Amino acid sequence: xxxxxxxxxxxxxxxxxxxxxxxxxxxxxxxxxxxxxxxxxxxxxxxxxxxxxxxxxxxxxxxxxxxxxxxxxxxxxxxxxxxxxxxxxxxxxxxxxxxxxxxxxxxxxxxxxxxxxxxxxxxxxxxxxxxxxxxxxxxxxxxxxxxxxxxxxxxxxxxxxxxxxxxxxxxxxxxxxxxxxxxxxxxxxxxxxxxxxxxxxxxxxxxxxxxxxxxxxxxxxxxxxxxxxxxxxxxxxxxxxxxxxxxxxxxxxxxxxxxxxxxxxxxxxxxxxxxxxxxxxxxxxxxxxxxxxxxxxxxxx
Amino acid sequence: xxxxxxxxxxxxxxxxxxxxxxxxxxxxxxxxxxxxxxxxxxxxxxxxxxxxxxxxxxxxxxxxxxxxxxxxxxxxxxxxxxxxxxxxxxxxxxxxxxxxxxxxxxxxxxxxxxxxxxxxxxxxxxxxxxxxxxxxxxxxxxx
Numbered sequence: 001x002x003x004x005x006x007x008x009x010x011x012x013x014x015x016x017x018x019x020x021x022x023x024x025x026x027x028x029x030x031x032x033x034x035x036x037x038x039x040x041x042x043x044x045x046x047x048x049x050x051x052x053x054x055x056x057x058x059x060x061x062x063x064x065x066x067x068x069x070x071x072x073x074x075x076x077x078x079x080x081x082x083x084x085x086x087x088x089x090x091x092x093x094x095x096x097x098x099x100x101x102x103x104x105x106x107x108x109x110x111x112x113x114x115x116x117x118x119x120x121x122x123x124x125x126x127x128x129x130x131x132x133x134x135x136x137x138x139x140x141x142x143x144x145x146x147x148x149x150x151x152x153x154x155x156x157x158x159x160x161x162x163x164x165x166x167x168x169x170x171x172x173x174x175x176x177x178x179x180x181x182x183x184x185x186x187x188x189x190x191x192x193x194x195x196x197x198x199x200x201x202x203x204x205x206x207x208x209x210x211x212x213x214x215x216x217x218x219x220x221x222x223x224x225x226x227x228x229x230x231x232x233x234x235x236x237x238x239x240x241x242x243x244x245x246x247x248x249x250x251x252x253x254x255x256x257x258x259x260x261x262x263x264x265x266x267x268x269x270x271x272x273x274x275x276x277x278x279x280x281x282x283x284x285x286x287x288x289x290x291x292x293x294x295x296x297x298x299x300x301x
Numbered sequence: 302x303x304x305x306x307x308x309x310x311x312x313x314x315x316x317x318x319x320x321x322x323x324x325x326x327x328x329x330x331x332x333x334x335x336x337x338x339x340x341x342x343x344x345x346x347x348x349x350x351x352x353x354x355x356x357x358x359x360x361x362x363x364x365x366x367x368x369x370x371x372x373x374x375x376x377x378x379x380x381x382x383x384x385x386x387x388x389x390x391x392x393x394x395x396x397x398x399x400x401x402x403x404x405x406x407x408x409x410x411x412x413x414x415x416x417x418x419x420x421x422x423x424x425x426x427x428x429x430x431x432x433x434x435x436x437x438x439x440x441x442x443x444x
Contacts, residue, residue, distance in 0.1 A: 249441035271442055290370070290413040291420035 027052075028074035028147075035151040037159050040084045040176035044100075044149045046073035049165070051145050057166035058104055069103045069112070069124045072163045072170075073147060077101070077119040080161075087175035088113075088161075091134050098132075101125050102163075102170065108135050109170065138168040156263050182227055182246050182256060182263060189223035192245070192274055192281045196221065196297035198232070219297055221245070228253070251276060255286075270294075343436050344398040346383040352376075354404040364410040373423035374403055383432050384422055387443040388414035418443055 028047040035042050057063045064070050071077040077099035085094050088111075098113035101124070113132040114125040125131060147165035158175040200213040220231045230243040244263060245253035251274040256266045269289040274281040286295040352375040361368050374381045384399040385391055390408055395401070399422070402408045402415040409415035418439055425435045 249438060252438075252441060287417075288413070289417050290366075291417040291424070 031149075033149050033151065035154065035159055035161075037154060037174075037176045038156060039179040040082065040086060042086070042151075042159070042161065042174060043081045044078065044161070045081075046078035046100075046147070046149060047075045048146045048148070049074040050147075051166055058168055059106065064104050066104060066106055069101050071099065071101050071119075071121045072149070072165070073100075073121070075121060077114075077117070077121060077123075078149070079117055080113065084177055086177075088132070088172050089134055089136065090173070090175075091132055093132055099125070102136075107137070109138050110134070111136050111170070111172065136170050136172070138170050140167060141169045143167055143169055180246050180248065180254065180266065182244050184223070184226065184228045184245075184247055186223070186226070188247075189228055191251075191276060191279060192228060193221050193223055194281070194299055195219070195301035196283065197300050198295060198297045200295045201293055218300075229258070230255075245272060251281075343383055343385045343439075346379050346432075347397070350378050350382045350400065352378040352400075355400070356403060356407045356410070360407060361410060367410045367416055370409060370416040370419040371403055374400065374419040377423060377426050380426050380432060380435065381419060381422055384418060384436065384439055386415055386418060387439070388412050388418075390415070414443060 026047070028049040030045070030047050032043065032045045034044070051057060054060065054063060059066050079097055080100050081097040082093060082095055085092060087093065093113060096115065097117050098115060099117050099119050101112040101114060103110040103112065110133055112125055115131075116126045119125070141164060143164040143166050147163070150162050150164070151159045152162050152171075153160050157178065158173065161172040161174050163170045196219040197216045198219050199216045203211040203213050214236075217235070218233050220233075222229050222231070228245040228247075230245055232241055232243060235241040239259060240257050242258040244256040244258055246256050246266060247253055248271070253272045253274075254266050254268050255270055255272060256263050258264070271287050272284050273287060274284045276282065281299060283296065283298040285293050286297075288294045355371060355375050355378070358368065358371070361371060378400055381400045381403075382398045386396075386399045386402050388402075388408075390396055390402055390412070395405070399415065399418055402412065403419065409419060421439065421442060422435055425438055430438070
């Protein structure tokens with residue numbers, strides 16, 4: 001029986017691995033979806049089964065019986081690869097590649113990530129593999145004809161990884177590690193807080209020939225919620241009126257733009273370099289990626 | 302407010318600073334190594350290295366914005382040779398160090414990261430920083 005099963009699995013695998021040099025129609029076409037969040041890239045590779053007129057998918061003895069440990073895909077197990085550690089619904093998933101499984105029950109499902117990646121769907125997770133598993137409650141949905149993995153939303157700190165097929169969907173909350181912490185130690189903040197007059201060194205490219213730089217603006221640098229913040233008035237664009245200064249070295253910062261209290265963009269091609277005298281910043285330079293000075297701030301208060 | 306309406310930092314830099322008149326970066330198309338990624342290892346300066354192969358001013362006529370960077374690194378080839386370039390050109394055949402960006406095809410003529418690393422290296426060297434301190438600063442800024 002075991003030999004017969006192995007033979008069947010091998011046959012299925014061979015069918016699945018038929019030469020790709022010629023075009024072929026597949027019952028479950030392969031797909032890949034990827035999302036990067038703050039330098040962390042998640043990639044799902046899977047095959048996409050279709051409902052094909054079947055009245056019931058989940059709970060059907062012919063498709064996915066209740067209690068089945070199922071790979072949300074078809075043929076070879078669906079895989080998830082992450083290039084950095086992430087959290088999935090609050091559970092640590094270390095950097096690596098995993099086969100993805102879901103134990104399908106009538107109410108609560110269990111999501112399983114198995115370090116054994118290359119498994120055919122009939123093989124199921126190997127018991128002694130290092131597994132990450134946790135319960136989830138699937139949503140009842142009017143889902144797609146074709147099984148679909150997607151990232152329906154993205155924030156600066158994570159994304160949602162969602163599997164939907166037929167009348168069920170599972171959404172997984174992915175958290176990523178910030179590439180650059182935006183907090184600053186409280187004892188460092190007094191060096192920089194205060195008010196600065198800021199001046200660009202040149203006019204923008206849209207300015208008339210011979211035009212000088214725009215009038216000076218004001219940076220009010222404060223410390224709140226463990227962050228060094230700068231209110232810029234008037235800013236070059238409304239969205240740049242609130243900055244967080246992200247420390248990357250001694251007295252060096254990247255400017256990050258805040259929107260509704262949330263970091264939404266880090267300009268890592270600019271650097272703000274403060275000059276200190278007597279332990280207090282006297283001003284700063286803003287340098288571009290080519291290290292040339294594009295603006296200067298001078299302390300006024 | 303939709304994020305699609307927000308200005309990108311590239312647009313921000315271009316519009317405010319006039320660095321890139323077209324608003325398009327001169328960053329090499331094969332990508333860059335940014336914070337959090339890439340191998341931060343730096344090369345060991347080659348004994349006796351000189352700036353003899355650094356492109357002369359005659360080859361910079363069409364790239365006036367790069368001239369000051371070439372001038373800066375010509376004075377300190379032994380330091381620049383101990384710096385890894387983070388624009389992605391370190392993967393190219395024949396590349397050894399940041400100094401290589403200023404030789405041969407002269408990528409530094411068009412690459413703002415090559416220029417920036419060269420200028421920063423020269424600036425920190427002038428300020429009395431050691432090679433290790435310069436490497437740390439380069440990694441923080443471009444690594």
